[in-house]
Amino acid sequence: MIYQIQIMDTRTSAQDVMRCDLCETAVVQMHCDTCLVNLCKACVGEHISTGESKDHKVVTFQSRKSTSLYPGCTIHSKERSEMYCNQCDIPICVYCITSDEHQGHNILPLMQVAEEKKEKIINERNELNEKIYPTYQGIASDVQNRMSQLKREYGDLSTAITKHGEDWHREIDKLVQKLKAEVDEMKNTQLQTLQKHLDEIYKSILNIKEEINVVEIVLDTNDLSKLFKFESNSYIYRNLPHRIVSSLPEFIPGKIQEKLNERFGTLSLLSLTSDAHGYSMKTTLKLSDVGSSPPTRQLLDEPETVTTIDTGYGRLDNIACLSDEEIWTRGTSSNMKLFSINQGSLLKSITTKSGKWPSDIAVTKSGDLVYADAINGTVNIVKNEKIEEVIRLRTWRPQGVCSTSSGDLLVIMYNYVYEPTKVIHYSGSTEKQTIQFDDKGKPLYSSGLYNIYITENRNLDICVSDGGAKAVVVVNQAGKLRFRYTGHTPAPTIKPFNPLGITTDGQSHILTADYNNDCVHIIDHDGQFLCYIECGLSNPWGLCTDTNDNLFVAHTKNETGEIIKFKYMDT
Structure with a gap:
């Protein structure tokens, strides 16, 4: 049952003009916040002269809200309770403190x-x-x-x-x-x-x-x-x-x-x-989950390197945060590895069902690992270390996969007859939506086998880093083209823009790894360039963010796959 508390403002609900509490005839003009007494100007002096031990705070009647209203003492009716007895769990006044009833009790200020x-x-x-x-x-x-x-x-x-x-x-x-x-x-x-x-x-x-x-x-x-x-x-x-x-x-x-x-x-x-266990409480704040926007956070002038993790891959391609403490990885191996972020230690390793390299990995809302297997044309989910096939394709091959805020899957796929790449929205194994062409019937994405990855933004836009088109292509939830981002000039090494990994953060920023220019581009949700992150990156590939908007970058340094954790926004 929901209980409604109706609050009546006694200062504005009087039936007649409010009168001075002392003379009871003149109109109220002043108020003592210490004693909670209404006064006319003529009675102010008389009131201050009484109770010399009190520090009277007299303000205009209109300003009386500035002080909290202390409750009256239940024992000493003329006193107000400014302290609190923890043992008795009640507000008390100064006279109560000296009484035997509260002797030895833990007394705290009421405020x-x-x-x-x-x-x-x-x-x-x-x-x-x-x-x-x-x-x-x-x-x-x-x-x-x-x-x-x-x-x-x-x-x-x-x-x-x-x-x-x-x-x-x-x-x-x-x-x-x-x-x-x-x-x-x-x-x-x-x-x-x-x-x-x-x-x-x-x-x-x-x-x-x-x-x-x-x-x-x-x-x-x-x-x-x-x-x-x-x-x-x-x-x-x-x-x-x-x-x-x-x-x-x-x-x-x-x-x-x-x-x-x-x-x-x-x-x-x-x-x-x-x-009884069919639903679980949401723990990650999403724009689709809550009606209000997150507090605005500013990009740091200089990103801070927090930690690095050596994954043991010859080339590290994709990463996906399981939590703020654990991260999944995939590289030039059939093994997908789970690492502790703080310790940098290997926690778990899962081998793909086909024994081939996965083309992409993602983590669902419920914390399960999803991977795309382009070799046998499947999308699979790992539950309790057991691999279940969710989607099987015939002529198409899955290149990138992501889990949406609603728990569905977005799969971006190509085929070998060079049809335009397309995005399929799946609910379980059921196709809900196909995104392939714009309003004029032109392909949204490139054709053929290229590095191409996908993510969902906080505002539910679908963001694709298209290595074939050398662009980040963003469509809305209905599949309508919003914009294409083709890089920013000048780039750090002035090489052609080559987007690979892509992710978003709590401010709806879109971040994409630029393999050629050894940096990460940050753009806003409308495609406007904001800044680069370089910090010693070498051939960056996979990206992901955690719930605190820390950025994780997979790159290959000295032929070793390494993850770097960056702090790039203020707290």
Whole structure:
């Protein structure tokens, strides 16, 4: 249940003109922030002369907000509580401190405790804004996508039944309709269950937003009594809803024989279960996850080298951060290695299923390693050190792969007949979108076998470093061309722009490795050049960033594959 706290401003809700608390006749003009007393100008002197031990702070009535409103002492009614007893967990006044009741207790200034309380509430609000609320939005999107997929698959199921029914002609029409009705009933059962699940998620999202609003009201008030009375309900939403898991019934056709109702085919039983571990809390801040933009950070004048890692590859091509402490690598070997960033030590090694070099690697939102295998035309995912084939291509070959903020895959691929390179957006193994031509029907990317890599920007733009075209090609989420970046003049070594690895950061900057010029280009999300990073790089190739916007560069120095970690933005 979400509790709404309605705050009434007693200073603006009086039924009549506010009167002086001393003479009770003149209009209020001044206010003592120390004693919380309203005064007229004539009574100021009399008030100051009373209670000589007090440091009266008299301000104009309009300026009275400048001081926090201390709660009154529950024991000494005329005193205000300026201290806090940790053992008793209550605000107390100066007279309470000297009483036997609080003797030997840990007494702290009330404002210190209030600041700690406020910081805790701010953390609660941040968790609601940055983790819980976007997680529920992602869950709602996931349920909607699965509902759409169910509709398509149920359509395919109905089509299969219909096609089989055509072979049986008129005598089995009634049976066909009966089975299709069962399909519709199963579909409706699943969709109704998922719709109910979605409605509950949306209800939770509304409650979370309402909780955030309540927190904002509490944080905005200067009445400490209300601050101490407030209790957050964010714990309710940390236990994420169960994930509804469903399986599609299978149509099993039978041979045409005498007992048509038995031989035509049946549907398997409907399976609809709830998985308590189906969803996980978001831990990485994405623009698609949160409605607000990240705080602006500035590029450093001189990037700082933080650490280097020797990977043991003769040539290091691609890297992908698993976390701020671990990084995956691939080079001139069938082994993909996981290294500790801080220690530089090898943690794990996975060999590709084909035994060939992977053409690219990426890490999914859930932390699984994905790699593209151009030799056998597959995209594979590594879960618990077991390799699962996700996508298999026939005439095309995957060159680059990345995991999107929604958990889908973007695969950029080529073929040997020199058709224009294309990007395919996959949900699981299902094609959702093809990006290959611009609005005028011209190819967006080069043709043939070139080094070409892909990433998704924070604003959901799709960014491709096209070695064949010598350009970074950026399209929006719908596949419409936004811009092409073809380098900046003068380049550090004044050689032709040769983009390889590509990545983005929390400010939506696009970073690409320039192999020829031994540097990294940084451009903004609209394609405007910002700066170069050189710092002793030699033939840079793969790039990635971590959650703190540190840059990792894979380069080959003295015939050794090495990773350099750079800090290139302020904190």
